[in-house]
Amino acid sequence: MNQKSMKKLKIAAIVLGVVFLISVIVGLIVVNNNRSSGVSKIAKKKIQKIFAEEDAKSLQKVVSKYGYSIRYDKSIFTGEGHVLNKDSNEKQYSATTYADDELKESRAYAILRLHFRKGSEKSNEEEEKFSFRKIMPDFSIITSRKKAYFDRSTMPEEYKDTKKYSDLDLMLQGDINKQKKDNPNLKYHTSDATISGRKFKKMVVDYGSTIDGKWQKTGEKITYLTIQNGRPYWMTIFALSKNSYTQPYIDQMEALVAKVTFQNPDSSYLVRADGNSEAQVASATIAKTETKAENFSEDKDTTNTLDELDEDSVIKVVARNQIATVRVGTYRCADMIYTAQNGASMQLNGLCTGGIGSGSIVSDDGYIATNGHVTEVSNQSMIMGLNTQENMNKYIKFVIDAGYVTRETLRDLANKANGGDQSAQAAILGLINQVPADNIRSQNDRYDYVIQTSSEPIAREDDGSGNLKWKKTKTNIPAKKIDAEVDLKGRGMDLNSDKSDVAILKVEGRFPAVELGDSSKISRGDRVTAIGYPAIVDDGVNTKKSKTVPTVTQGDVSGSGSDAGGHKLFSMSAQIAAGNSGGPAFDEDGKQIGLNTYGGSSCADRGERNNSCFGEGIFRDIADLKTMAKKNNVTLSANGELTKLWKDGLESFSQGKYSQAKAKFEQLDKKYPDNYLVAKMIEVSSNTPDDSTESEASSVEAGTSESENNTTVIIVVVVILSTGTLFLTVSIIAIAVSVSNRRKMNAYPYPVAGQFPQQPRYPQQPYRQPIPPQQQYPQQNYYQQQPGQYPPTYAQPPMQQPPANYSPAAPAQNDNESKNPPTQS
Structure with a gap:
C-alpha cells in the first residue's frame, strides 16, 4: 500500500474513532434519559391521583372586573366579595356581598376579604370567656372604580410635581393624610417593597388602646399599595392581636400579597367623577360582613397539594x-x-x-x-x-x-x-x-x-x-x-x-x-x-x-x-x-x-x-x-431494610410491575404496620394488573411513548455497534499495514542495485547511496486541557434590614378634601 493510501486509512480510523466516541456519549445520555423518564405513564397517572386527588376541590380563583385575580385554598380561607351599588359613596356605603362558591363568577369586586376558617376549638368549663386564644387576622384587596383616579388638576400645586410625587407616592400620602385626620397620634412607618417584580409602598400602622393615659399596642395593620395597569390597589392585613400565636397566621395572610395577579380592567365598570355624586369605594374600615364558615373539606388519606405536582x-x-x-x-x-x-x-x-x-x-x-x-x-x-x-x-x-x-x-x-x-x-x-x-x-x-x-x-x-x-x-x-x-x-x-x-x-x-x-x-x-x-x-x-x-x-x-x-x-x-x-x-x-x-x-x-x-x-x-x-456522636443512615423495601416497591410500581410492588409493600406493612401510605399503595397495586392494557387514552399514549423510547435505545445501540465495528476493522487494517511496511523497511534499509549488462569500464565516482528524505508528519494541534468548569453556586450578599423610610409629615388638614391626594376611594 502506498503512502497516500495509508494516510487515507489513518484518517478514516480517526474519523470513525471520533464518531464512535460521540455515539457512546449520546447513547449514555439517551439511556439515562430513558431510564429517568422510563416511569410508566399509567403508574405516573395513578400515583398523581393518589397524591393530588383533592387538589381541584380545595382551590378557589377569584377574578375581579377591576383588574385583579387571586387563587386561594378554600380549606384554609373563606372569602367574601363586595360589588358596589350605584348609590354607594364615601358617606353612604352600599354593596352586594357574595361568598365562597359564589365568587367563582367574575364580577366587579371592588373589595375582596379573606378570613381564616373558624376552628373547632372548644373552651373548658373552667376557662374564662376571654383567654389567651387566637384572635385571627383578616386580608383584604381594595380598589377604586373611579375612572380618572390620578387626575391632578384639582390638587394643590405641590402634588402636581410628578418628580416629587409619583402616582404611588400620592396613594401613600393620601392614606397617611386620611388616617391622621381620624387619629392625629397615628403611629406608623413606611418603606418601599418589590414583590414578584412589582413595586409597592408598604405602610404599617400600630393598633392599640390608650389605657389610663398610657398607649398600649396590641396589633397592627399592614397595607401594601401598588399601581398596576394604571389602577390603584390596596392589600391589607389587619391583626387585632399580635403575639406568638397569631404571628404565623399574620405571615400567612401577608404571603397572599404575592399571590395576587393583575390584568387590564374592564373599562365599562369604571365610573366618571360627577361632583358630589362621585362613586367611590369605602375605606378599609368598613365593618365586616358576617358569613357562615363551612366545614373543612373531606378528609384526605394521602396528601394535600396546594399546587399541581x-x-x-x-x-x-x-x-x-x-x-x-x-x-x-x-x-x-x-x-x-x-x-x-x-x-x-x-x-x-x-x-x-x-x-x-x-x-x-x-x-x-x-x-x-x-x-x-x-x-x-x-x-x-x-x-x-x-x-x-x-x-x-x-x-x-x-x-x-x-x-x-x-x-x-x-x-x-x-x-x-x-x-x-x-x-x-x-x-x-x-x-x-x-x-x-x-x-x-x-x-x-x-x-x-x-x-x-x-x-x-x-x-x-x-x-x-x-x-x-x-x-x-x-x-x-x-x-x-x-x-x-x-x-x-x-x-x-x-x-x-x-x-x-x-x-x-x-x-x-x-x-x-x-x-x-x-x-x-x-x-x-x-x-x-x-x-x-x-x-x-x-x-x-x-x-x-x-x-x-x-x-x-x-x-x-x-x-x-x-x-x-x-x-x-x-x-x-x-x-x-x-x-x-x-x-x-x-x-x-x-x-x-x-x-x-x-x-x-x-x-x-x-x-x-x-x-x-x-x-x-x-x-x-x-x-x-x-x-x-x-x-453528638450520632450516625445517620438511610440504608435500613424498611427504607429499601419502600424504595424497591416504588421502583416496581413505577415500572408497571404492580404485583412485585404489592409484595414489597406487604412485606413493609408487616414490619412497619399502620402506615396510611403503605396501605394506600397496597390497595392501588392490588387493583392494577401488570402491564395494564387499559383502554383509556393515557395508556395508549403510555405504550406509544414507551415503544418510542425502546426504539430510540435500539437505534442508538445499533449505531454504536456499527461505528465501533468499523472503527475496530479500519484500525486493525491500518495497524497491520503499518507493521508490514515497517518490517520491509527493516529488512532493506537501502535501495538494491539491479543486474545490468556488462558496461565498459569508465572511471567512476565512488558510489553514494542516496539518503531517503525524512518522513514528514503533519503538525498536530492538541487542545489544551482546561480545568473542570462547574456552574458557580448561586449566592446572594447577606440579607440586611434597611432602615424604615418615613414619609414627610402630612400637610395641614382643612375642610376641602379635594385639596388632598386621593385615598382609597
Missing part, C-alpha cells in the same frame, strides 16, 4: 419521602414567676403550652430532624397556658398591682370582653407584654414530645396531675430530645442570630428514612419540594379530622444568604406556613437538602433585593443538621 418528581421525591415526613408535638409545663418593674410579683403554677411543627426521619434507627424552635417554648409564650379561673384571678390582681391598669378600667374592659369585644380582649391580654423578658423565670420545667408517623392526628391528654401531655398511640410515639440550638429571644428570621435553629429528637424503633443530600450543589433555579404539616390546613392540634396528612408545595430556589453564625439559608418560591417549621426540603433527586424554617414574610425588607423573597419560603442548610449529629 411536577409529574417527574411525584414518585422519586414526594412518594419516596412522604412516608418519612412526620409531625412533631411539643409541650412544656412549668411554674412561672413574673415580676413587674415596681416589684409586684405573680406566680402561676402548672402553666402548660406548646406547639406543633414538622420533621423528617433522617436515620433508620429513629433520629428525627426538626427546627430548634419547634422543640422549645419561650418563657414569654408560657402565659398562653393561662386557662383556669384561679390563675385568671391572679393575673387580674397582678396587672393592677403592677400599675399596668386601674381596677375601674380593667372592670370596664372585662365587661366589654365578656360581651364579645375583641378589642377589649386584646387590650387585657396585652397587658402582660409590659413585663420585661428578663423578669420572667420558671421552675419545675417538664417537656413532652410526640412524633406522628401516620395519619392519626396527635392529641392532648390530661393525666389528672395538672400537666398536659400528648396522647401516645401506635403511630403517635414518644420522643426524647438529643440536642437543640435556638435563639428564643426573637421570632422569625434574625440574621443577627448565630444559632442554627436545628434540633434532633429520638424515637425507639425502626423506620423508613430520607436520604440526606448536599446543599453545596444547589444553584438558583433548582427545583425544590417542601413537605410538612401546616396547621392552617387541618387546624393543628385542635383538628376534628379523622386523618391529617402532609402538605406538599413545590417551587424553585431563588437565592441564598447567611446569618451571623455563618449558617446558610435558601429562599424558595415554594410556600410554607405555620406548622411547616422543621419539615424537609428536597432536591430534584429526592434527597433532603434543608429544613423548612420561615415563611416568606419573615424576610421582608431585607438587603439589596428589598423584599424579593416575599411570599416565598426559607429553608436552612442540611449541613447544620450533619454538624449537630457529629457533635
Whole structure:
C-alpha cells in the first residue's frame, strides 16, 4: 500500500474513532434519559391521583372586573366579595356581598376579604370567656372604580410635581393624610417593597388602646399599595392581636400579597367623577360582613397539594419521602414567676403550652430532624397556658398591682370582653407584654414530645396531675430530645442570630428514612419540594379530622444568604406556613437538602433585593443538621431494610410491575404496620394488573411513548455497534499495514542495485547511496486541557434590614378634601 493510501486509512480510523466516541456519549445520555423518564405513564397517572386527588376541590380563583385575580385554598380561607351599588359613596356605603362558591363568577369586586376558617376549638368549663386564644387576622384587596383616579388638576400645586410625587407616592400620602385626620397620634412607618417584580409602598400602622393615659399596642395593620395597569390597589392585613400565636397566621395572610395577579380592567365598570355624586369605594374600615364558615373539606388519606405536582418528581421525591415526613408535638409545663418593674410579683403554677411543627426521619434507627424552635417554648409564650379561673384571678390582681391598669378600667374592659369585644380582649391580654423578658423565670420545667408517623392526628391528654401531655398511640410515639440550638429571644428570621435553629429528637424503633443530600450543589433555579404539616390546613392540634396528612408545595430556589453564625439559608418560591417549621426540603433527586424554617414574610425588607423573597419560603442548610449529629456522636443512615423495601416497591410500581410492588409493600406493612401510605399503595397495586392494557387514552399514549423510547435505545445501540465495528476493522487494517511496511523497511534499509549488462569500464565516482528524505508528519494541534468548569453556586450578599423610610409629615388638614391626594376611594 502506498503512502497516500495509508494516510487515507489513518484518517478514516480517526474519523470513525471520533464518531464512535460521540455515539457512546449520546447513547449514555439517551439511556439515562430513558431510564429517568422510563416511569410508566399509567403508574405516573395513578400515583398523581393518589397524591393530588383533592387538589381541584380545595382551590378557589377569584377574578375581579377591576383588574385583579387571586387563587386561594378554600380549606384554609373563606372569602367574601363586595360589588358596589350605584348609590354607594364615601358617606353612604352600599354593596352586594357574595361568598365562597359564589365568587367563582367574575364580577366587579371592588373589595375582596379573606378570613381564616373558624376552628373547632372548644373552651373548658373552667376557662374564662376571654383567654389567651387566637384572635385571627383578616386580608383584604381594595380598589377604586373611579375612572380618572390620578387626575391632578384639582390638587394643590405641590402634588402636581410628578418628580416629587409619583402616582404611588400620592396613594401613600393620601392614606397617611386620611388616617391622621381620624387619629392625629397615628403611629406608623413606611418603606418601599418589590414583590414578584412589582413595586409597592408598604405602610404599617400600630393598633392599640390608650389605657389610663398610657398607649398600649396590641396589633397592627399592614397595607401594601401598588399601581398596576394604571389602577390603584390596596392589600391589607389587619391583626387585632399580635403575639406568638397569631404571628404565623399574620405571615400567612401577608404571603397572599404575592399571590395576587393583575390584568387590564374592564373599562365599562369604571365610573366618571360627577361632583358630589362621585362613586367611590369605602375605606378599609368598613365593618365586616358576617358569613357562615363551612366545614373543612373531606378528609384526605394521602396528601394535600396546594399546587399541581411536577409529574417527574411525584414518585422519586414526594412518594419516596412522604412516608418519612412526620409531625412533631411539643409541650412544656412549668411554674412561672413574673415580676413587674415596681416589684409586684405573680406566680402561676402548672402553666402548660406548646406547639406543633414538622420533621423528617433522617436515620433508620429513629433520629428525627426538626427546627430548634419547634422543640422549645419561650418563657414569654408560657402565659398562653393561662386557662383556669384561679390563675385568671391572679393575673387580674397582678396587672393592677403592677400599675399596668386601674381596677375601674380593667372592670370596664372585662365587661366589654365578656360581651364579645375583641378589642377589649386584646387590650387585657396585652397587658402582660409590659413585663420585661428578663423578669420572667420558671421552675419545675417538664417537656413532652410526640412524633406522628401516620395519619392519626396527635392529641392532648390530661393525666389528672395538672400537666398536659400528648396522647401516645401506635403511630403517635414518644420522643426524647438529643440536642437543640435556638435563639428564643426573637421570632422569625434574625440574621443577627448565630444559632442554627436545628434540633434532633429520638424515637425507639425502626423506620423508613430520607436520604440526606448536599446543599453545596444547589444553584438558583433548582427545583425544590417542601413537605410538612401546616396547621392552617387541618387546624393543628385542635383538628376534628379523622386523618391529617402532609402538605406538599413545590417551587424553585431563588437565592441564598447567611446569618451571623455563618449558617446558610435558601429562599424558595415554594410556600410554607405555620406548622411547616422543621419539615424537609428536597432536591430534584429526592434527597433532603434543608429544613423548612420561615415563611416568606419573615424576610421582608431585607438587603439589596428589598423584599424579593416575599411570599416565598426559607429553608436552612442540611449541613447544620450533619454538624449537630457529629457533635453528638450520632450516625445517620438511610440504608435500613424498611427504607429499601419502600424504595424497591416504588421502583416496581413505577415500572408497571404492580404485583412485585404489592409484595414489597406487604412485606413493609408487616414490619412497619399502620402506615396510611403503605396501605394506600397496597390497595392501588392490588387493583392494577401488570402491564395494564387499559383502554383509556393515557395508556395508549403510555405504550406509544414507551415503544418510542425502546426504539430510540435500539437505534442508538445499533449505531454504536456499527461505528465501533468499523472503527475496530479500519484500525486493525491500518495497524497491520503499518507493521508490514515497517518490517520491509527493516529488512532493506537501502535501495538494491539491479543486474545490468556488462558496461565498459569508465572511471567512476565512488558510489553514494542516496539518503531517503525524512518522513514528514503533519503538525498536530492538541487542545489544551482546561480545568473542570462547574456552574458557580448561586449566592446572594447577606440579607440586611434597611432602615424604615418615613414619609414627610402630612400637610395641614382643612375642610376641602379635594385639596388632598386621593385615598382609597
